[in-house]
Amino acid sequence: SYAGTSWENGGLRDNSATPSGALRTFAPNTTPNAGGVIPNTLLSQGSGIGNPLAPNNCAQNGSAWDANAGTCRFNASPFVPLVPEVKRENVSANFRFKLNDSAEFFIDAFDSHQLTDTKEQPSPYSVSFMAPDVAFGTKNIYPAIIISPTSPYYPGAFIAANAPSAAGKPVTVSYRAFDGGGREHQDVADQSHLVTGFRGAVKDYDYEVAYTHNVSSVAENTESGYQSMTALASLLSNNNAFNPFTQYQTPALAAQIKATNYNGNMINSVMTTDTADGKISGEVFKLPAGAVTLALGGSLKNENLNLQPSTAFQSGDISGYGLQVLPLSASRHSSSLFAETNIPLFKSLEAGIAVRRDEYPNTTSTNPKINFRFSPVQEAVFRASYGTGFREASMQELYTPQAVGTSANFKDPKTGVANQFNVLGGGNTNLKPENSEQASIGMVLQPIKNLTFSVDYWKIRISDLITTIDPQFIVDQAFAGNSTYTGLVQRDAAGNITQITSTNLNAGGVSTSGIDLDVRWLIAKTANYGTYGAHLNGTYLTKFDEKLPDGSIQPSIGATIMPGTGTVLNAVSAGGILNRWKHVLTFDWRYGPYAVALTQNFQSGYWDNARADSATGTDAQHVGSFSTWDIQGSYTGVKNLTLRAGLKNMFNRLPPDVITLNQYFQTGYDPTYYDPHGMFGYLNATYKF
Secondary structure, three states, X not given: OOOOOOEOOOOOOEOOEOOOOOEEEOOEOOOOOOOOOXXXXXXXXXXEEEOOOOOOOHHHHOOEEEOXXXXXXXXXXXXXXXXXXXXXXXXXXXXXXXXXXXXXXXXXXXXXXXXXXXXXXOOEEOHHHHOOOOHHHHHOOOOOOEEOOOOOOOOHHHHXXXXXXXXXXXXXXXXXXXXXXXXXXXXXXXXXXXXXXXXXXXXXXXXXEEEEEEEEEEEEXXXXXXXXXXXXXXXXXXXXXXXXXXXXXXXXXXXXHHOOEOOEEEXXXXXXXXXXXXXXXXXXXXXXXXXXXXXEEEEEEEEEEEEEEOHHHHHOOEOOOOOOOOOEEEEEEEEEEEEEEEEEEEOOEEEEEEEEEEEEOOEEEEEEEEEEEEEEEOOEEEEEEEEEEEEOOOHHHHHOOOEEEEOOOEEOOOOOOEEOOEEEEOOOOOOOOEEEEEEEEEEEEEEEOOEEEXXXXXXXXXXXXXXXXXXXXXXXXXXXXXXXXXXXXXXXOOOOEEEEEOOOEEOOXXXXXXXXXXXXXXXXXXXXXXXXXXXXXXXEEEEEEEEOOOOXXXXXXXXXXXXXXXXXXXXXXXXXXXXXXXXXXXXXXXEOOEEEEEEEEEEOOEEEEEOOOOOOOOOEEEEOOEEEEEEEEEEEEEOOEEEEEEEEOOOOOOOOOOOOOOOXXXXXXXXXXXXXXXXXXXEEEEEOO
């Protein structure tokens, strides 16, 4: 019930989608090409005319009245399952062979197979949706569904009243392909992991050498609802049998629409990683306070990425799959060396020093770390650390083919049109590596018997953060004249957005800090009534500032938009809400083979997006704190057998009604922190032999 509508007509939120029947003026190109022929291309997406069914007859073609937009819109929510259907099969095994008293040969293996079936609403069609398909130009077909004045369904009176200059002329129309069926695709993912090597000891040193082979492959296949866009446009344009103002066409035309579906493999991707590594550790000499230990190690890694899109994918003509994706094969080699030592300076003070060097084809980085541990008395430990870090962009971040997808629903500040827009996303071969600096200081205290708590303050700074920029933020900034973003928004001659570029890039960075708290309390230990305990583990964020490519800084804790401006917070758009405080609190009881644990999952409140009917777009709405409770019981009274039973979200707490940034198909709740299973129970049995 909480996720059944894409919008709320009271004005709180709106994530409605493209309906059937929305009309636009038809703006064809009239200039001959070099061969003297006028190609079937468009000068612009045209201007909006409206929907003849609004406001009272929207349901006639599968839409509904959206009071926020003031027109018919499509309610996608009932067509989107809250969780996909997933089937998993896993098998693992290990083998140990003792060569002698100080050496062994080992093999660890793991293999998994997962089938994910994803269902979505029927495919939408509009000029903006079809324009990126290069196949229209190749086949000399207008990227639009056109209604001619000769059609019995041509709404002449409506057009004359709302767009007099277009009266008696062809117009374009949006369409939701119900007759093609709901979109459904399957991802078949296989992953295998093999590690083999030797470990043991030589004199006073421990060693391990190993070879690791990982293969991850995914095959994506369409099952229904994904049409060839050129075939569908050719079928429906200027077709007098096509009625865009009804949900389902005649049986004959419906069969033809379904025949434009592409059902089959879209892409096969394989990522292979081979690694050889080794390490040795042991005591090197003794100091008065104890032994100095040293560890040395290194690795050689080879990565291979292979993408094989189908011919259909390479054409760029399948709805919902964006631009042409061509075959890709890429590989790289890397190596690393590390050294780490632990030095007991005094009985109560020890220091650790580590250094790591990574080499990639285009970059090399050396990063140190130092830490201290001071324990003046048994009941107190003080600790501190400082280090730097490095992360080279992953193969996927570098080489994932760029393709056009669809943005969340938002209003274009230039045209005032609320819509979903084409977004170019994907890899970027020019990415620089991320570099980081991190420090922490903390303590562990036991002020009284049976009570222990630790507090740690940490701080992390990342430069050249690899991320993407929220499409709505890009459009808003480009409209404001920010030169960093103006080149990322493409518009046609009429000012309509044709494409937003939001590929992977290096943002300025992130600076974040916080406090981790861990408290363990043995409340009581009795002979007749068992043992009672409590455990609190939480994090308080004191800072999370993301620096964007233009140098601006966004404080991003406890909000989705910037206060006072309504600017989308990019960190939240990319990863979800950053709560000021989150904790897990567990109360447990144990008595012999019986145990029960009651757990609270808590997060503090935050400021959500502005209301859909907001005049300024800056009045953020507050969402209160949220918590759920879980309970689990276990029994270990049979040798080698453990039985568990439990409830997640035992009070079936429903999520708060939120606005979010409209970046999810799910609406009415935030899937980054609420599990839509609600209350559910589980049973688990483990037997060791």
